[in-house]
Amino acid sequence: MKLGRVSGTVVSTINHPIYDGRRLLMCDLLDSAGVDTGGYLICVDVVGAGSGETVLILDEGTGARQIVGDPNGPIRAVVVGIVDEVTLDGEAVDLD
Amino acid sequence: MQLAEVTGTLVATVKYEGLEGVRLLVVQPLDRDQHPAGDMVIAADAVDMAGPGELVYIVASREAALAMPEPFVPIDHAIVGIVDQVVRS
Numbered sequence: 001m002k003l004g005r006v007s008g009t010v011v012s013t014i015n016h017p018i019y020d021g022r023r024l025l026m027c028d029l030l031d032s033a034g035v036d037t038g039g040y041l042i043c044v045d046v047v048g049a050g051s052g053e054t055v056l057i058l059d060e061g062t063g064a065r066q067i068v069g070d071p072n073g074p075i076r077a078v079v080v081g082i083v084d085e086v087t088l089d090g091e092a093v094d095l096d
Numbered sequence: 097m098q099l100a101e102v103t104g105t106l107v108a109t110v111k112y113e114g115l116e117g118v119r120l121l122v123v124q125p126l127d128r129d130q131h132p133a134g135d136m137v138i139a140a141d142a143v144d145m146a147g148p149g150e151l152v153y154i155v156a157s158r159e160a161a162l163a164m165p166e167p168f169v170p171i172d173h174a175i176v177g178i179v180d181q182v183v184r185s
Contacts, residue, residue, distance in 0.1 A: 009182075
């Protein structure tokens, strides 16, 4: 799984039916020190994450399909958690 | 999933079985600021409505084939939505 920070939302009306009624979040990817890597993923939100929050991203199809309950859904990146704290070598990582 | 811009269309008469009738589009993956990032790819249009100039989101790898009516087709990128708006906060 990956660390990310919610930077926005993607609005789409014409889409594959698996995305109907689902919130899509733009998530900037972070490294282990909480620093922006420059990469991003568009993720389906299943936990109610909001703008600016640090999140846990699942980027793997089989698990993602299990979450949305469709074994054939073309879906891969899902926000599966809101991160409160990360510690690295005993030190808290600055996520702000 | 990733943002991309449709830049063209592609026609192939001879295709592997299962790909008949699949619309193939040339897309340019974009970074978070919607600037081109990386090489262009050919993506199948799973929404059957995307066209050149449109901002779309694509899914890659195994999940791309799952977007098609026949899920065991040799597709590695698929357009799964047309983007109306990206709201950055």
